[in-house]
Structures are given as C-alpha cells and as structure tokens.
Amino acid sequence: MTAVIHTLPAVPGSRIAGMGHYRPERVVTNDDLAKTMDTNDEWIRTRVGIAERRFAAADETVASMGALAGGKALADAGITPDQVDTVITATCTADFQIPHTSTTIAATLGIHAPGSFDVNAACAGFCYALAAADQAIRTGNSRTVLVVGSEKLTRWINPTDRGNAIIFGDGAGAAVVTAADRPEIGPVAWGSDETQTRAIGTTDAGWIYQEGQAVFRWATSAIAPVAIRAAAAAGVDLADIDVIATHQANLRIIEAIARKLISAGVRPDVRLSRDIVTTGNTSSASIPIGLDRMREAGEARSGDLVLAVGFGAGLTFAGQVFRCP
Amino acid sequence: MSNEDILAGLGEIVEEVAGVTAADVTADKSFTDDLDIDSLSMVEIAVQAEDKFGVKIPDDELANLKTVGDAVAYIERNK
Numbered sequence: 001m002t003a004v005i006h007t008l009p010a011v012p013g014s015r016i017a018g019m020g021h022y023r024p025e026r027v028v029t030n031d032d033l034a035k036t037m038d039t040n041d042e043w044i045r046t047r048v049g050i051a052e053r054r055f056a057a058a059d060e061t062v063a064s065m066g067a068l069a070g071g072k073a074l075a076d077a078g079i080t081p082d083q084v085d086t087v088i089t090a091t092c093t094a095d096f097q098i099p100h101t102s103t104t105i106a107a108t109l110g111i112h113a114p115g116s117f118d119v120n121a122a123c124a125g126f127c128y129a130l131a132a133a134d135q136a137i138r139t140g141n142s143r144t145v146l147v148v149g150s151e152k153l154t155r156w157i158n159p160t161d162r163g164n165a166i167i168f169g170d171g172a173g174a175a176v177v178t179a180a181d182r183p184e185i186g187p188v189a190w191g192s193d194e195t196q197t198r199a200i201g202t203t204d205a206g207w208i209y210q211e212g213q214a215v216f217r218w219a220t221s222a223i224a225p226v227a228i229r230a231a232a233a234a235g236v237d238l239a240d241i242d243v244i245a246t247h248q249a250n251l252r253i254i255e256a257i258a259r260k261l262i263s264a265g266v267r268p269d270v271r272l273s274r275d276i277v278t279t280g281n282t283s284s285a286s287i288p289i290g291l292d293r294m295r296e297a298g299e300a301r302s303g304d305l306v307l308a309v310g311f312g313a314g315l316t317f318a319g320q321v322f323r324c325p
Numbered sequence: 326m327s328n329e330d331i332l333a334g335l336g337e338i339v340e341e342v343a344g345v346t347a348a349d350v351t352a353d354k355s356f357t358d359d360l361d362i363d364s365l366s367m368v369e370i371a372v373q374a375e376d377k378f379g380v381k382i383p384d385d386e387l388a389n390l391k392t393v394g395d396a397v398a399y400i401e402r403n404k
Contacts, residue, residue, distance in 0.1 A: 047365065213384055216365055221372040256369055259341070 008140030013183025014133065016325045017079060020072025021173040021292040022065050023279060024056040030166070037162045044166050049251020053169030053280025056152050060170070061095045063104035066150030069172035069288070070105055077176035077325070079144060084176075086115040086142040088132055090125025090149045090284035092313065093156055094118060105148060115142060122200065123247045123312025124190075125149055125284030126173070127319055130308075131188035133177040134320075145177045149284035158207040167250070168208070169280030173288025175325075186234025189226050190318035193218065200313035210313075219253045219311055224260035227309040230319035238265035242304035243294065243324060247311055248276035248286035257309070266307075271299050283312065291324070300324050326404065331378065331397045338373045339393075342366050352394035360393075380404050 029052045030041035044050055056065065066089055074081065087102040094101050100118040105111075115136070121128040126149040133145035150172035157165050177185070196218065200210040223246070231238055244261060246254050251274060258272050275290030282289060287308050294300035302324060309319030326334075336347035343366045356362045362370070367390075371382040374396070380403045382390075390396045 047363070213364065213368055217368045217372060217384065220369055221375075252365055252369070 011138050011140055011179045013180045013185065014137040014177050015180040015184035016175045016322055017178045018073050018075070018077025018176045018325050019174065019288060019292045019295065020069045020074070020076055021171065021289040022068035022072070023171045023289065024054040024060055024065070026055045026057065027052050028055050033166055037160060037165065039162045039166055048167055049274075049276055050166065050280050051277050054171055055154050056170035060152070062091050062093055062150045062152050063095055063101050063108065065152070065170065065172040066091075066101060066148040066174070067105045067108035069150065069174040070146050070148050071109055073146065073174035073176045074109070077178070079176050079178070081110040082112060084111045084114055084144050084146050086133070086136055086145040087111060088117060088119060088129045088145060088147050090119045090121065090129040090147070091151055092120050092122045092125065092283055093151045093153055095152070101150065102148070111146065121284070121310075121312075121316050121318065122314060123249060123283045123286065124310035124314070124316050124318045126287045127188065127308055127310040128190065130175065130177065130185065130322070131190065131318060131320060134185045134188075137177060137179050143179055146174060147177055148172060148174045149286075149288050151283045151285050153208065153283060156202060156206060156208045161207060163212065164208055164210065167281045169282050171279060171282045171285045171289050173285045173292055175288055184323040186230065186236065186321040188318050188320045189230035189233055191226070192314045192316040193222070196315045199315055215315070216250070216253065218315060219249060220256040223309055223311045223317060224257045224264070226311070226317050226319045227257070227261055227307055228264055230309065231307060231321055234321040236305060236321050239267055240305055241266050241270055241307045241321070243271045243273070243291070243300045243306045245273045245287050245291045245306055245308045247309065248273065248279065248281055248290055249311070250281070251276050261307075284310070295324065326378070328397055328401055331400050332393070334377055335374065335393065335396060335400070338370050338377065342369045342373065350393055352392065352397060354393045355391055356393065374400065378404050
C-alpha cells in the first residue's frame with residue numbers, strides 16, 4: 001500500500017487586513033516632459049489622462065519601494081513582521097533577474113523565513129498575487145501574507161520614446177492578507193490572450209514598447225467582461241459594487257471599462273479609481289496605490305465592496321471582488 | 326436593419342464615446358475633420374459598433390472609414 005498524501009484543513013476565507021503605498025518624491029509634470037521631447041500637456045491629458053507622474057530616485061529600487069509600501073500595509077493592519085509567513089511580490093521590473101524581489105523586501109522589513117516568491121503578470125500582477133495569497137491561506141499553507149506590487153518602470157523606458165515615456169511612473173502598493181472566518185476576497189477570474197503575446201513587451205535594447213491601438217481595443221472590449229465574471233464568481237450583484245479599482249493603464253481605457261460596467265448593472269455613482277491622473281501608469285503597483293489613495297481621501301471606506309481588475313502584457317488579465325480594509 | 330437605423334445607432338455610440346450630439350452625426354461628416362474624433366475614440370466606436378451591429382471592424386478596415394457614411398456602408402455590407 002502506498003502512502004496517502006493529505007492536505008491541510010481548509011480555511012473558510014481570507015481578507016485584506018490593511019494596505020499601504022509609496023510614491024517617490026520626484027513629481028514629473030507634462031511640461032517637464034515637453035522640455036526633453038516633442039509632446040505637450042494638452043496632448044498627454046487628452047490621450048492618456050495623465051497630469052503628472054512620479055519618478056524614482058537613482059538609489060530607489062523595486063525592493064526598497066516595495067518594502068516602504070509593505071511596512072505601511074503592516075502598520076495599517078496592526079500586524080507585526082514576525083506574524084507574516086509569506087511574501088509575494090508582483091513586478092515586471094525586478095531589480096535583478098536573480099534573486100527575486102520578495103526576499104529583499106522580507107529582509108528589509110524583518111520578516112523571518114517567510115515563503116517568498118515573485119509573480120510576473122505585468123499590469124495584472126497585483127490581482128494574480130492577491131489570488132495566490134487568498135489560495136495559500138484557504139488551503140492552510142499560509143496564515144498571513146504580505147502582497148506587494150512594486151515597479152521601477154522608468155528604468156525600462158527609452159526617454160526619447162514619446163509614445164511610452166509619457167505614460168509610465170514608479171511606485172509601490174501593498175496589502176496584508178490574513179485568514180478570515182468568512183471570505184472577504186472572492187474567486188479570481190483570470191485568463192489571457194495567447195494570440196497577442198508580443199502586443200506589449202521589451203525590445204532587444206530592453207525598452208518597453210506597446211502596440212497602442214491593438215492594446216487599447218483589447219482593453220476597452222475584453223476587460224469589462226472579466227470584471228463581470230469576477231463579480232459573478234463571488235456571487236455578488238453588480239449593483240452592490242461600491243468601488244471600481246482597475247489597473248491604471250490610460251484614463252480613457254478606465255472610463256470605457258467603467259461605462260461598460262455601469263451599462264451592465266454597476267451603480268452610476270460607483271467610485272472609480274482615477275489615480276493615473278497624478279501617479280501615471282505604475283503597472284502592478286497601480287491597483288493598490290490607487291485604492292489606498294482612495295482610502296486616504298475617504299473615497300473608499302472600510303467594508304466597501306471593491307471590484308478590481310488588472311490587465312497587461314501577455315496579454316494577461318485577472319480580477320476579483322474583495323472588501324476594502 | 327435599414328441604413329437609417331444603422332446611422333441612428335452609430336449616432337448614439339458617437340455621442341456616448343465622443344460627446345458629439347447624435348443629430349450631428351450625418352453621413353457626409355468626416356470623423357476626424359468634422360467631428361473632431363481621434364484614433365483612440367475611433368477604436369472605442371468600432372468596439373461598440375461591433376457589439377451593437379454584430380460586425381467585425383478590424384483596425385486595418387477601421388482606418389478606411391473616413392466618413393460616417395463609410396462606416397454605415399461598411400456595417401451594412403458586413404452585418
């Protein structure tokens with residue numbers, strides 16, 4: 001008779017217990033960019049909806065920004081580093097190919113011997129990492145997970161590429177996920193479009209590029225249905241959604257997704273994250289930065305039902321419903 | 326669905342996406358020159374028209390739809 005493998009007792013659910021974010025000090029306005037490339041404030045605002053973004057300092061890293069956001073999330077949750085048993089970082093701009101980012105974040109925060117790995121699902125990364133945390137907790141493998149989204153995109157942007165240099169910024173957001181008696185994070189609706197693997201990527205020289213029109217079409221047509229799937233999977237009525245927190249790709253994409261969700265049953269007075277206006281596109285950091293700033297502003301409140309959806313290079317996407325901490 | 330119905334439906338989409346009054350969306354108007362619609366809004370209009378009229382409007386075809394009349398004719402032919 002062969003040995004039987006057992007699994008751990010299942011935990012009913014997980015919840016976000018706290019959040020935090022970090023934006024670098026340096027503000028870069030559209031006028032600043034217009035000094036070094038052929039662009040202007042009006043064009044950037046109408047095409048992508050960005051007024052200003054943050055650029056990391058030379059000595060700031062994906063890990064250092066992630067640790068700052070993670071530390072704030074722990075404080076917000078009232079969780080000490082020794083209680084954290086798993087660290088998951090979503091990033092597509094890791095400081096090194098090896099080692100991964102989470103281990104440096106854990107070392108910085110004094111988190112001892114956690115389960116530690118990174119997720120690269122580009123701008124969908126935070127929702128993938130949150131799903132991994134939820135699943136690690138519900139299967140009993142983890143009790144308290146620090147989920148970080150951190151990006152230093154400016155390291156991968158050709159500063160003379162006026163199509164992309166205007167869009168991206170740097171920063172980090174984080175969430176502490178703990179076990180809960182009742183689920184406060186719904187099932188993830190994830191998937192990808194394997195026919196568009198090269199629609200967004202890096203060139204041989206290492207610069208980020210994207211096929212703007214194809215990506216815009218995909219994002220404005222394929223992503224609202226993902227969000228609707230996520231709500232349905234959680235058994236949540238769209239009319240009960242209080243906050244929409246999409247990846248901050250482009251204000252026109254965000255508003256197009258919101259219009260579709262409202263026509264599908266989301267209340268017209270839903271509060272929509274528009275953080276791109278003052279933070280730019282920070283890839284996997286954009287959802288937690290945007291949501292945490294809405295919390296700071298009182299626009300997202302504890303207990304609110306949040307519908308989050310990320311989408312980006314791959315092309316890949318993921319979304320889920322959760323309660324705002 | 327008649328050409329008038331397609332035109333009316335297209336007018337509603339253009340109004341929602343670009344804030345142009347539907348009544349101004351007439352067959353002779355150029356999307357860019359007369360209605361001041363940029364290429365990203367054209368993509369949004371195409372995506373909504375695909376849903377509404379059950380047609381496919383790929384980017385290379387979209388580039389040829391200069392006037393509202395071009396779009397109505399394309400939808401009529403391909404629906």
